[in-house]
Amino acid sequence: MSTENNVFLGIDAGTQSLKLLAYDAGQKEILHVCAAPLELISRDDGSREQIAEWWLDALRQCMSELPAEIKARVRGIGVSGQQHGFVPLNKAGEVIAPVKLWCDTSTIAECEEITLRFGGVERCIDAVGNPILPGYTAPKVLWLKKHKPEAYAELAHILLPHDYLNFHLTGKIFTEYGDASGTGYLNILRREYDRDMLAAIDPDLDLLPLLPPLLEADATVPLGEQARQAFDLPAGVKVSTGGGDNMMAAFGTGSTKPGVLTLSLGTSGTVFAHSDKPAIDPHGDLAAFCSSSGGWLPLLCTMNCTVATELTRQSLGKSISECEQLLEASTAGANGLINLPFYNGERIPNLPHARASLHGMTDTNMTPANLYRAAMEGATYTLRRGLDAFDRAGQQFTAIRLTGGGAKSPHWRQMIADVFNLPVEIPAQQEGAAFGAAMQALWACEGQADDLPALIGEHLAVDETMGCVPIAENVATYATLYQQFQDLLGKQYPEIQ
Missing domain, CATH: 3.30.420.40 (ATPase, nucleotide binding domain)
Structure with missing residues (x-):
């Protein structure tokens, strides 16, 4: 096995499990894959929720199974997460309510309320690029205000699932344009948060300061010292911006x-x-x-x-x-x-x-x-x-x-x-989102912003037999x-x- 620090970890937090993949970019080889199951809270009103701590427990389990000789060679980490989930944090960085997921349909009334305030479905599509649908993050924010006002009063940060895992890894709050565009309040044309849509979600509170800063796709953030020690990783590891699971699967499949x-x-x-x-x-x-x-x-x-x-x-x-x-x-x-x-x-x-x-x-x-x-x-x-x-x-x-x-x-x-x-x-690498997250970390750490298709072509293989x-x-x-x-x-x- 190579002794170079050329291993990239892809973390994929899905609905059913959290997966961890280790990829050796020098040998072009997946060295290790493991997974930890996740529970799902379901209710008859369409609620589909998880507890954010479950993701951290699953990550700790997977990291504990990663062989020490692989950990010692890690250079970068990329995180993929199920899209649209709403992780509400207070000023201390604590999660203050269960996470409503992409498959939650309990926010139909909130979708209608936001859409009406904004001026209708067609204006939503024309102005921000998308209608407001029950799966998106926007109606979940209004749902928290209406149904859990005590928690909403504490709300200081609005994160997505992959943002929260990045926060745990780096100690920093940030997001990127791909996952953010699944919230309903990012204007995908101007690539910025839409103030009018935020006002339609809550006319009484300026939500903009609660949203994470947007980083460019090829940016990296240093792994936090607390996470580095907890996972026994080497100094100098970088965490890429990551993204939603579909955005990371695009890396993992060549899209x-x-x-x-x-x-x-x-x-x-x-x-x-x-x-x-x-x-x-x-x-x-x-x-x-x-x-x-x-x-x-x-x-x-x-x-x-x-x-x-x-x-x-x-x-x-x-x-x-x-x-x-x-x-x-x-x-x-x-x-x-x-x-x-x-x-x-x-x-x-x-x-x-x-x-x-x-x-x-x-x-x-x-x-x-x-x-x-x-x-x-x-x-x-x-x-x-x-x-x-x-x-x-x-x-x-x-x-x-x-x-x-x-x-x-x-x-x-x-x-x-x-x-x-x-x-x-x-693709020969079956774990599309986890492999894609590792690919994004490789791309960001290599600084090949202008040559992504070539990099993907170098590392992505197709299984001709399947x-x-x-x-x-x-x-x-x-x-x-x-x-x-x-x-x-x-x-x-x-x-x-």
Whole structure:
């Protein structure tokens, strides 16, 4: 093993777990990966919360498992975090309430209130680039004011999950444009906090001083001495700005230049691509986000991706390998079953009150194989709507880079290729967001701000054995099935038309 200090750590704090990855940039090798599970607080009102201390406990566990010989060679750290979460701190830097997460839908009333005060949905899109949706941070701030006024009275800092982990590592409060653009109060056109939107959130309090300073994507901050000693890391370690999990997955899949479409099959599903200019979708389906590499990252997010397949798998009492076998026993279209997989409501289309439903049931098609395929197809169709949105924006692609837990399924990979009618490529480094965070740390520490695509190309490999191409017969079948899904969606929810 090399003795150079050329190891970069990627930390990814997701909904289900926190992962730690160690990458040797000299050897171009992932040296270590570990994970610690995270709990989720769910309530019937749509609340989805976590306790910030859980992330720190998980980080301590993962760091304790990192071999000493790897720790001794760490040069940089990058942090990826689930987007949109609201971590409220007081003046002492203490968390004063549970963290409302990206999948929290309890803020519908607050979204409507903010949107009305700001002047309507169209003005939101025109002025800041995005509508105010339940998943975003903005309505969570107003929710805290209305529902926990004692905590709100103490509020001194408004952080995102990845900001909070950076604060723990460095002792400094800061953020960057990519994750900040998922709050609803960053103007993605001017790349600055929008004072009018902040006033719409709380007309009685100037929220601007509570927001973290925005650092450029390639900036670094020294690792704090307290964290350095706690984790037994060498002197001189730098922490990059990090970003939201999707922004870091863009580093980890190569979506740092135009033309590369990334699709992430995780708890949530996302479709995103790099853009050199702001990409505003007048329909509001594509979130107009900044990237964490200095550009923009238009993105469509669904709230029910592996949620759909996992809930179905658990209901069937099957293992993942058994469900893969079930897919072999079914055909495209699940013999007429269509699953609208809105188990947690849905973000795009914007249906926070929606619930999952199964359609086309007969006395012959209610088999485990068809039930599981319908869940996978429903999750895939909702993501396929993202390609329609990119078409409207004039962006075309030659292949899909697939990441996330669902990418491990060969049947799902082929389904994506057939439904999207694009070849599917699988990065050899499977932990997209964690690997991407390590890549951002490498990029920032190397000072290669003007040559990011080349750096990514040097370190990112594609696993040729896992890729697949569309099958013409399946493409034609799925084109018809996708339209049937769209027709059913429109009938069930005419408000999205």
